[in-house]
Amino acid sequence: MLLQIKNISKEFPGVKALDDVSLDVQGGSIHSLMGENGAGKSTLMKCLFGIYSADSGEFVLEGKRVSFPNAREAMLNGVSMVHQELNQVHTRSVMENIWLGRFPGRFAVVNHAKMHRDTQAIFAELGISIDPRAIISSLSVSQRQMVEIAKAVSHNSKIIVFDEPTSSLTQDEVDHLFEIIFNLRDKGCGIIYISHRMNEILKISDDVSVMRDGKLVGTEPAANLTTERIITMMVGRELDNVYPPKDNVPGAAALSVEGLSAMYRNLNDVSFELRKGEILGIAGLVGAGRTELLEALFGLSTVKSGKIIKDDKIQKNKNSRRSKRNGFAMLTEERRATGIFGILSVRENVTVANIKSYRRGPYISSKKMQKDTDWAITALRVKTPGQETKINSLSGGNQQKVIFGRWLLTQPDILLLDEPTRGIDVGAKYEIYQLMIDLAKEGKSIIMVSSELPELLGVCDRILVMSGGRLSGELEARNTTQEEIMALAAKNA
Amino acid sequence: MTSPFKRMSGRFRAMTSEYKALDSRGKRRWWGDFLIRNAIYIIIVLVVIYVQIYSINNTTNNFISLRSFADILKRASSSMFLALGVGGIIILTGTDLSAGRLMGLIACVCASLLQMPLEQYSAKMFPDMAPPPIIMVLLLAMAIGALFGAFNGYCVSKFKLHPFIVTLATQLILYGIVLMYLSLGKNGGGPISGLTDAYKNIVKADIKWIQNLTGVAIPYYVPYALIAAMIMWFMWNKTALGKNMYAVGANPEAANVSGISVMKTTILVFMMAGILYGFSGFIESARVGSNGPTTGANAELDAIAACVIGGVSFTGGIGKISGVITGVILLEIISVSLQWLSVSTNMQYVIKGIIILVAVAIDMRKYLAKK
Numbered sequence: 001m002l003l004q005i006k007n008i009s010k011e012f013p014g015v016k017a018l019d020d021v022s023l024d025v026q027g028g029s030i031h032s033l034m035g036e037n038g039a040g041k042s043t044l045m046k047c048l049f050g051i052y053s054a055d056s057g058e059f060v061l062e063g064k065r066v067s068f069p070n071a072r073e074a075m076l077n078g079v080s081m082v083h084q085e086l087n088q089v090h091t092r093s094v095m096e097n098i099w100l101g102r103f104p105g106r107f108a109v110v111n112h113a114k115m116h117r118d119t120q121a122i123f124a125e126l127g128i129s130i131d132p133r134a135i136i137s138s139l140s141v142s143q144r145q146m147v148e149i150a151k152a153v154s155h156n157s158k159i160i161v162f163d164e165p166t167s168s169l170t171q172d173e174v175d176h177l178f179e180i181i182f183n184l185r186d187k188g189c190g191i192i193y194i195s196h197r198m199n200e201i202l203k204i205s206d207d208v209s210v211m212r213d214g215k216l217v218g219t220e221p222a223a224n225l226t227t228e229r230i231i232t233m234m235v236g237r238e239l240d241n242v243y244p245p246k247d248n249v250p251g252a253a254a255l256s257v258e259g260l261s262a263m264y265r266n267l268n269d270v271s272f273e274l275r276k277g278e279i280l281g282i283a284g285l286v287g288a289g290r291t292e293l294l295e296a297l298f299g300l301s302t303v304k305s306g307k308i309i310k311d312d313k314i315q316k317n318k319n320s321r322r323s324k325r326n327g328f329a330m331l332t333e334e335r336r337a338t339g340i341f342g343i344l345s346v347r348e349n350v351t352v353a354n355i356k357s358y359r360r361g362p363y364i365s366s367k368k369m370q371k372d373t374d375w376a377i378t379a380l381r382v383k384t385p386g387q388e389t390k391i392n393s394l395s396g397g398n399q400q401k402v403i404f405g406r407w408l409l410t411q412p413d414i415l416l417l418d419e420p421t422r423g424i425d426v427g428a429k430y431e432i433y434q435l436m437i438d439l440a441k442e443g444k445s446i447i448m449v450s451s452e453l454p455e456l457l458g459v460c461d462r463i464l465v466m467s468g469g470r471l472s473g474e475l476e477a478r479n480t481t482q483e484e485i486m487a488l489a490a491k492n493a
Numbered sequence: 494m495t496s497p498f499k500r501m502s503g504r505f506r507a508m509t510s511e512y513k514a515l516d517s518r519g520k521r522r523w524w525g526d527f528l529i530r531n532a533i534y535i536i537i538v539l540v541v542i543y544v545q546i547y548s549i550n551n552t553t554n555n556f557i558s559l560r561s562f563a564d565i566l567k568r569a570s571s572s573m574f575l576a577l578g579v580g581g582i583i584i585l586t587g588t589d590l591s592a593g594r595l596m597g598l599i600a601c602v603c604a605s606l607l608q609m610p611l612e613q614y615s616a617k618m619f620p621d622m623a624p625p626p627i628i629m630v631l632l633l634a635m636a637i638g639a640l641f642g643a644f645n646g647y648c649v650s651k652f653k654l655h656p657f658i659v660t661l662a663t664q665l666i667l668y669g670i671v672l673m674y675l676s677l678g679k680n681g682g683g684p685i686s687g688l689t690d691a692y693k694n695i696v697k698a699d700i701k702w703i704q705n706l707t708g709v710a711i712p713y714y715v716p717y718a719l720i721a722a723m724i725m726w727f728m729w730n731k732t733a734l735g736k737n738m739y740a741v742g743a744n745p746e747a748a749n750v751s752g753i754s755v756m757k758t759t760i761l762v763f764m765m766a767g768i769l770y771g772f773s774g775f776i777e778s779a780r781v782g783s784n785g786p787t788t789g790a791n792a793e794l795d796a797i798a799a800c801v802i803g804g805v806s807f808t809g810g811i812g813k814i815s816g817v818i819t820g821v822i823l824l825e826i827i828s829v830s831l832q833w834l835s836v837s838t839n840m841q842y843v844i845k846g847i848i849i850l851v852a853v854a855i856d857m858r859k860y861l862a863k864k
Contacts, residue, residue: 018736072752091743092736100740101751103733110733278800 001060002027002190003079004161008057017043018054019214019432024189030181032193032201032222035211035234041194044211045161049074049081061159072101080152081161082145085179088136095119095132098151122150126180141287142173143462149180160184166200167286167451171490178204179343198227211236243458244433248440250278250461255414256444260296260306266293266469270306274414274447277440279462281477282449284489289469290449291333297447298330299323310414324353329407331400333418333449339403340391347373347387349402354409376405380435397428404435415439417448419453433459453482468492532855533802536848537823543839544830556833563709568825570718571780573818574773575796577725578766580817583800584742585762586809587649587656590793591663594769597639597789598671599634599774602686604784605674606630607692614687618680624689637773641667646760651819671786684785688778696779714776721772726814728765743810802852804859823852840846 003025010018018040025031035041040388048055052069059066061079061492068074070458071081088097095115096103105111105404119132128146136144153158160183167176181204185191195201201208205222210233217233253276261267267289274280296472297308299317308315310326317323323330332338341349350373351358358368375389380401384394391399400420407415420436421429436446436459450456456463465473465488473488511716512523528535548556575592582589605618607630641663648659676682696717699710729735737758740748745755778784803820806813827848831841 087744087747089740089743089747089810092739096736096740101737101753103736105733108733109731110736112731121693176853 001025002062004060005048006058008044008054010043010047010057017214018488020057020059021211021214021216023209023216023219025192026206026351027158027190028188029206030168030185030191030193030204032195032205032208033211034195034201034208034230039211039234040214041211043161043165043214045081045192045194048079049089053188074153075152075157076477078156078158079161080155080157080159081163082148082152083163086108088144088147090137091135093133093135094130094139094147097136097147098132098154107493112230118154119150124152126150126183127176128180130337140173140291142169143175144170145177146180149184152435153184157189158240159190159192161194163194164196165193166195166197176199179339181230184309198230200206201230201341202227210388218419232323242430242431243453244437246437246459248277248461250440251276251443254310255280257297258307258309258311260293261304262292263302263304264295265289265292265301266295267296268469270466270471272464272471272474274445276445277443278462279436279440279460281456281463282447282466283453283456283463283485284466285474286451288466288489290466292469294330294418294447294449297323298328300330305375314419324410324412327413328416329404329410329412329414330416331407331418331420333422335399335403335423340399342392343390345388345451346377346382346384346391346394346402349391350405350409353406357409372409373405376402376409379408382432388454395424395428397424400424400428400432401435404432408439413444415444415446417446419450419484420448421450421452453485456485457482465489465491500773529855529858533804533819533823533852537819537826538607539831540826544833556830559707559709561829561833563711564642565822565825565829566715567712568828569821570715571773572792572795572799572825573718573791573821574721574776574816576744576799576821577721577814578769578773578797580760580795580800580803580805580812580814581725581729582656582766583797583805583807584738584810584812585656585759586742586807587759588660588797588807589645589656589763589766590660591641591667592660592766592796593789593792593794594664594667594671595638595767595789596770596774596777596792597784597786598667598674599637599771600778600781600784600788601671601674601685602637603630603634603692603775603778604688605678605680606633607689607730607778608685609687616679616687617684618678620679624692627692627695630692631772631775634775635775636767638767638771638774639764640767642764642770643760645767646763649758649763650759662857668702668786675786684783686783688782693779693782696776701775712780717772717776719823721769722814722818728856729814734758734761734765739810795824798849801854802849804856824849 001024005021007489008018008021009016021040021044023031033044034109043052046052048059048068048229049071050073051071055312061077066077067078068077071154089100096486099115103110104114116132123130123132124260126146126149128142128150130139130141130146136147137384138350139147149160165177169177181191181193193201193205195471202222202225202344207219208222208230209219212234252275253273254276256272258271260270266287272280282293292301296303297317299319308317315326317326317328320330336342341352346367351369355364358364366466375380377384377387380392380400382405384398391402394402417436420437421432424432436448440446446459448456455481460477463475463477463480463485464471466473467489472491475484475488512520515523515678532798545556565851567791575596579589579592606622607624607627608614608617610619610623611620645656645659645663648654649656672682697712697713698713700716703709703711729738737748737753738755740751741755748758749755774789777788781788799820800812800817801820802823803812803816803818805816805820824845827845828841831844836844
């Protein structure tokens with residue numbers, strides 16, 4: 001047994017993130033780890049790599065108990081991770097990134113020829129064709145992933161963890177990645193493979209472990225499993241009430257978009273119609289142009305051509321101020337980076353998009369701000385100690401509600417939501433869905449981008465599928481399937 | 494392993510075939526990109542052509558001549574050291590406001606140690622001291638630079654302070670020290686002059702064979718600057734310290750995970766800069782001949798401007814020695830040109846400021862991701 005994870009538990013204030021999880025990874029095999037967001041997969045890995053320390057339990061590597069203080073120590077001991085977000089030095093070359101911190105050479109003088117040779121040897125072994133001198137920022141995501149894999153190999157890693165490696169790859173790139181993973185497996189490495197994609201998992205895994213709510217549901221050989229069986233294991237009994245009843249009724253057309261193309265981003269000739277009281281989903285792989293579409297609609301990126309027609313008028317959403325005035329609102333994808341003002345209070349976060357309406361002469365009326373904040377907190381059921389609380393200290397779900405409140409105060413007709421439930425726990429997700437449906441019932445129109453297909457199927461009326469910067473299909477949410485969406489999403493990729 | 498020349502010609506060939514494959518709109522965009530990529534060089538060429546045409550029409554001298562070339566070279570060499578030092582700190586996403594004052598302090602120390610004997614120069618600061626060997630003074634200069642550099646680097650990395658704050662404070666401290674130092678001995682606060690001939694010769698005597706060959710006077714500190722640039726090129730590109738510097742500047746998180754000590758790298762880069770300031774002080778002292786409290790004041794601003802013009806990015810991890818040199822030379826070409834055009838000194842500041850803004854704004858476009 002290469003790696004044994006024994007009875008790991010980890011508790012955060014109020015949450016049991018890991019509850020007595022045990023699993024074994026054999027050398028020369030691929031062990032997949034599945035589970036919904038928040039099931040505990042990444043917490044488990046963070047415990048392995050020393051980012052968190054486990055409350056109890058132990059990791060045993062080749063018969064020896066190990067406890068790594070940080071990711072570097074783990075790597076030196078042959079345990080590597082290829083991250084979802086690659087942590088690389090973008091401005092430097094491929095080979096420098098691989099040998100960072102341990103450049104070959106003498107007397108602090110780096111031996112470039114040797115570095116180049118060693119890098120090429122690893123690339124040849126893995127069947128990767130990238131110029132070791134290329135600058136990281138000039139590579140595609142897939143190539144950068146390859147570099148990260150090569151780095152793991154250069155450390156003679158015995159255990160390599162892949163965290164959602166295929167989420168932004170095309171089919172050819174995925175096939176190439178699998179060849180490399182098989183290659184590593186055949187050399188005797190133990191692979192831990194974390195993914196949401198059932199087909200992939202069933203295709204490549206030897207064993208599959210499923211987690212739910214911090215517990216291990218079970219480990220079974222992949223040969224004994226089917227997609228349905230895994231879903232049942234992942235979702236358990238909660239399947240029935242994940243989504244609130246849909247009782248919104250789409251009405252007349254509220255917005256129509258004709259031939260929208262972006263100047264500098266990958267968005268081409270997108271046309272669609274959005275109805276009053278409708279929730280319209282946008283599906284697609286990462287890089288398909290979903291965020292680009294929302295940003296073009298909201299005036300965050302430059303539009304090359306196309307029309308946005310609302311209230312029988314062509315709306316020129318040149319920038320976010322103009323869009324706001326035209327009745328648009330937008331929740332961005334990266335809540336921490338572009339949504340909340342972390343060190344400001346809930347009140348400041350709620351009122352920031354609406355400051356002008358609180359003006360009284362040269363002053364800002366704090367009474368009115370307090371009233372609006374109170375409204376947002378009650379209407380959206382934000383759990384916060386008070387208005388003065390820093391938004392950083394709230395949970396992801398409550399932060400998201402605050403941002404909803406911010407935009408509802410601007411009285412929008414059209415809400416653009418980019419991954420509105422990302423990083424939010426299951427209970428809060430339900431509340432966000434309920435909120436969306438309630439808003440739709442009030443006659444607001446919603447466009448929602450999401451990577452979670454079940455969510456799109458559960459909440460939306462229609463689903464537009466994007467691929468390679470274009471629309472590749474439109475589906476009625478009621479009578480379509482995940483497979484149908486995925487097929488359309490891979491169309492132009 | 495291919496030779497750099499082969500690689501370059503290969504890249505050039507790939508570029509031309511890529512260009513040929515473009516449609517007319519793509520070609521227009523290519524030229525736009527080309528102009529932006531090479532803006533600095535284009536500005537240099539335009540300035541030189543303009544001044545040349547002006548001088549043909551209005552004077553009897555040519556601007557494009559060995560004499561102006563030598564003039565620009567001399568000025569660029571004397572300001573090169575500071576720019577090379579600050580450049581590394583900017584790559585670490587920092588800045589150094591204390592560079593000029595540190596250089597000034599070191600210049601005063603060098604001058605005070607290498608004054609002529611009392612018989613020849615009665616206002617000697619330390620009347621009873623015989624001048625130490627010049628090499629010892631140079632080493633002392635570099636040691637003082639390294640010490641203050643290490644202090645800056647330590648404060649930055651240990652207390653996680655922005656270098657702007659740390660070096661702002663050091664600048665004040667250094668100014669106080671310079672003033673106190675100048676009132677030591679018999680000096681009484683005034684500027685220090687009366688340097689020994691040996692010291693002056695080693696720095697600013699003209700190189701004989703170049704003068705015989707071309708008739709142009711090139712002082713010794715020009716090759717010193719060239720050597721410093723070469724050493725720094727080696728440090729930045731061929732040593733682990735240089736590579737760590739880029740890595741820490743571009744992504745300190747990734748550098749740390751890869752086992753690079755961010756603190757050690759920061760301190761060493763600041764020390765490296767300090768050593769260069771030390772060298773600069775040693776040279777400036779003899780070059781100017783008279784050193785007082787104003788020596789080196791604001792010199793760091795020119796150095797920072799040169800780096801930024803030369804494409805060393807404040808966002809960190811980006812910058813080349815060739816860029817620093819280009820930046821220094823562009824600034825000096827502009828200064829010399831403005832003098833040549835007899836622009837009033839007051840106006841020179843305004844024009845220089847505008848050129849820095851324009852050059853950097855154009856240069857920034859290379860890194861902006863268009864939305």
